[in-house]
Amino acid sequence: MSRHAVVVGAGIAGLTAATSLARSGWRVTVLERAPELSEVGAGFAMSRNAVAAVRGLGFDDDDVAGLGFPTYAAGTWDLHGEPILTISDDPEVRASVALIGVHRVRLHETLQRHAAAAGVEVVTGERVTDLEPGEPHGAPARVAGREADLVVAADGMHSAVRARLFPRTTARYSGFSSWRAITPGRFGDGALRQYWGPRAEFGTMPVSGTHTYWYGYVAMPERTTIADEHAAATERFADWAAPVREIIAATPPEAVIRHDVHHIPGGLPRYHAGRVVLIGDAAHGFLPTMGQGAATALEDGLCVGLLIGAPVTDGAELAGALARFDAERRPRCRALGRASLASARIGSHLGGGWRQTLRNALMRRVPSSMIQRGSHAAMGWAPPTR
Numbered sequence: 349m350s351r352h353a354v355v356v357g358a359g360i361a362g363l364t365a366a367t368s369l370a371r372s373g374w375r376v377t378v379l380e381r382a383p384e385l386s387e388v389g390a391g392f393a394m395s396r397n398a399v400a401a402v403r404g405l406g407f408d409d410d411d412v413a414g415l416g417f418p419t420y421a422a423g424t425w426d427l428h429g430e431p432i433l434t435i436s437d438d439p440e441v442r443a444s445v446a447l448i449g450v451h452r453v454r455l456h457e458t459l460q461r462h463a464a465a466a467g468v469e470v471v472t473g474e475r476v477t478d479l480e481p482g483e484p485h486g487a488p489a490r491v492a493g494r495e496a497d498l499v500v501a502a503d504g505m506h507s508a509v510r511a512r513l514f515p516r517t518t519a520r521y522s523g524f525s526s527w528r529a530i531t532p533g534r535f536g537d538g539a540l541r542q543y544w545g546p547r548a549e550f551g552t553m554p555v556s557g558t559h560t561y562w563y564g565y566v567a568m569p570e571r572t573t574i575a576d577e578h579a580a581a582t583e584r585f586a587d588w589a590a591p592v593r594e595i596i597a598a599t600p601p602e603a604v605i606r607h608d609v610h611h612i613p614g615g616l617p618r619y620h621a622g623r624v625v626l627i628g629d630a631a632h633g634f635l636p637t638m639g640q641g642a643a644t645a646l647e648d649g650l651c652v653g654l655l656i657g658a659p660v661t662d663g664a665e666l667a668g669a670l671a672r673f674d675a676e677r678r679p680r681c682r683a684l685g686r687a688s689l690a691s692a693r694i695g696s697h698l699g700g701g702w703r704q705t706l707r708n709a710l711m712r713r714v715p716s717s718m719i720q721r722g723s724h725a726a727m728g729w730a731p732p733t734r
């Protein structure tokens with residue numbers, strides 16, 4: 349009889365892990381607290397490593413092409429629109445920062461379709477509040493009244509499973525909140541452009557031939573309530589470069605959403621406990637400043653099947669497979685978490701005045717070869733072979 353895994357959370361990490369496990373011969377049940385499957389949010393920049401992960405999951409050329417708009421990271425400008433660091437048009441450098449501008453809903457729908465095709469059962473309206481982690485060599489895990497050989501905790505930044513198993517590791521408010529929207533129309537040159545100002549960042553990127561995603565990441569007290577988000581974003585960026593003001597002005601007010609941004613500095617000290625493996629934001633929620641949260645959620649999810657599901661199906665011990673997953677994933681995710689913090693310090697979290705002037709002057713000297721090397725470390729990832 350096949351082994352049974354329960355996945356907590358049907359976000360990007362959970363659906364990817366469920367599909368990867370089902371493809372390696374497991375029976376998989378996903379428990380999702382929301383009454384129906386959906387994805388909140390707007391767009392995201394899908395870097396090469398994220399594309400490698402979805403291809404590893406079985407996405408074909410049509411699936412990948414259907415996700416969004418092929419583009420690249422063009423660089424960073426200051427709030428007045430003066431270049432700070434621009435990517436050269438050398439084809440090799442461009443290829444190293446290639447992206448797909450993805451509408452999150454489209455990625456989520458494609459993940460749902462692959463999960464259904466792999467035979468994954470998804471139960472919605474089921475909020476997990478209780479969990480017994482079991483023992484890798486002994487008792488099964490128990491979660492929401494179900495027995496499981498493996499539990500995958502993919503329940504996001506404020507994970508209930510993490511709170512139960514690692515109560516000392518908690519998500520912290522970053523000090524920043526982020527407006528996001530998808531606006532009808534083409535803006536700019538069709539690339540991902542980011543603008544840095546004192547304690548703020550603005551970014552735009554096409555997600556199709558007809559729609560453009562933007563975000564405005566700004567310092568703000570936690571849980572600030574704003575009656576009119578569109579008006580507040582308009583005011584906050586009123587003295588920024590014309591492309592910033594123009595896309596906000598063109599956005600229907602009801603399309604603007606805002607979320608406080610949290611992170612887990614350092615991530616968990618271990619990504620498993622008992623028969624439970626923790627993945628995605630539940631294990632290592634990053635600041636969004638490297639755009640790697642969803643990408644690593646996809647990597648983690650794929651690796652649950654490759655490094656735990658498949659070896660256990662072939663007779664390996666669960667304890668060893670969990671340890672291998674931890675050894676493969678934790679150093680990489682810790683490094684990306686550190687890089688996201690460092691990027692925030694010199695970028696969107698930096699204060700005003702001389703700091704901006706000095707940073708901009710130094711960054712204008714950065715050669716393209718350095719950008720290429722840096723992006724390869726993060727985005728040159730390929731799925732592990734067994």
Ligand SMILES: Cc1cc2nc3c(=O)[nH]c(=O)nc-3n(C[C@H](O)[C@H](O)[C@H](O)COP(=O)(O)OP(=O)(O)OC[C@H]3O[C@@H](n4cnc5c(N)ncnc54)[C@H](O)[C@@H]3O)c2cc1C
Binds near residue numbers: 356502627645
């Ligand atoms: C402003 C911003 C911009 C970003 N931009 C990018 C980007 O450009 N590129 C990128 O790679 N990443 C980006 N990210 C990060 C990315 O969005 C997240 O890292 C990613 O969505 C995490 O996926 P996840 O599946 O781990 O968690 P989530 O997407 O949070 O999914 C968790 C799921 O678990 C469910 N759940 C929670 N608790 C329970 C429970 N107790 N029982 C059952 N179900 C439960 C939730 O309803 C949800 O469906 C950005 C993040 C922010 C905040």
